[in-house]
Amino acid sequence: MKEYLLIVGAGVGGIKTAEAAIAAGFEGPITLLNGETHAPYDRPPLSKRCLTEELAVSDVPLAGPGLDGHQALTVHDGARAEELHMGQRRIVCQDGRRFDYDRLVLAPGATARALPFPSPAGVHTLRTWADAIAVREELLPGARVVVIGGGFIGAEVASSAAQLGCHTTILEGGAAPLGRVLGPEFGQRVIRFHAEHGVRIMTQVQVQGFVGEQRVEAVKTAQGIVPADVVIVGIGAAPDTAWLEDSGLMIGNGILCSAQGQADTEGRVFAVGDAAAWLDPATGVHRRHEHWSAAGSQAAVVGAVLAARVPPPRPAPYFWSDQHGTKIQMVGEPSPDDHMHGLHGNLDDQEFVVAFHDSKRVSAIVALGQQRAFARHRARFTRGEPLERALERSAGMLTPSSGRS
């Protein structure tokens, strides 16, 4: 008997799960519930090309060739799931539509976090196509743009705004943008990199509210008033799991899943993407991984499990960010006490590859630009090259290994 697969969410997690299930040989009918009214679109361009170019949503489609050739695939746009009844194996949508399943994959995604103050017009978050269009209309040359939060989305939006001729400032709460992930030393280089492209970064800033009633005029901070015509708040996203609280699934910071994405006890319900917190077998901790590549690798595992195949091993976490025409890429997971070791290029240029490591192993490879060199180091890292061998690869690097504090 062919099983009926229902996928809630048509972001990268949902679409890639359908692709992976088809690629693994899943033969049953597949239904995708897209909570948004636009056809499924790719989210990474929203902070980049969608702000700097006049694109239509159809210019950044998400559904690709991997869905071709599957006869029984249906996508329902505007179908926002509201209730899960595991006993009846049923999803009920906001508009009352019901969908029954044999297997269910939850990929509801996340919602941009807002600041706990009233937000006048001109204050935006950026998560959806509609958000991107609203931001794009306001990024006019000469506008004073303030980005709250120096994470990847914030840094990308600031980069796009600067490219459009806006006077752009990032307000970062910590000591350096990306500092929590990459440490203060790398963070200082990010500050300089942005400064050279016209973006000012203020660190250790505590935001207290907004000035302006009809429209935002400034951001109030503990350090002073920062004038603003447009504000973009990029302080992270919260998983869309409120609708699942009474479903019987385990909900923590995300939908708690096994190391293969199974969320229930029967093996019928799985979760992938930003809302899924998979068990990390090495640490015994459930964690969410909010990156395009993480959603893809989770989807590959769940797709294989659904087709009763052996799931592929999960690759090391990888992500990228495009800022000022340069790619920042990272594979692995550095920890705050790791040392930074130059592998390629020159740390004083804006183009280099570095390794983060402790006394036993390389935890991550990070690059600013240098895509080809990064690709080679990433491949070696993925194969698990020993630390000593990895650290020998530093020819041409002027700045030697140095500690982070």
Place this chain on the structure above:
Amino acid sequence: MSRIEADLSLCQGYANCMVEAPEYFDLGDDDKVIILQADVPETDTGHVRAAALSCPARVLRMEEK
């Protein structure tokens, strides 16, 4: 047997394909993908297809021959 087709104008140099299947993909000095071997025998189809699907820019496609 399948064949790898690539639209180089889309390539952004993520190199996900190269990490998944280094014997089929490389990255050139211009940060664009180089296909080392376009014909994929049945035994390799699985992981080369996975490599194609891992491309964020949807550069790669597998055509049945």
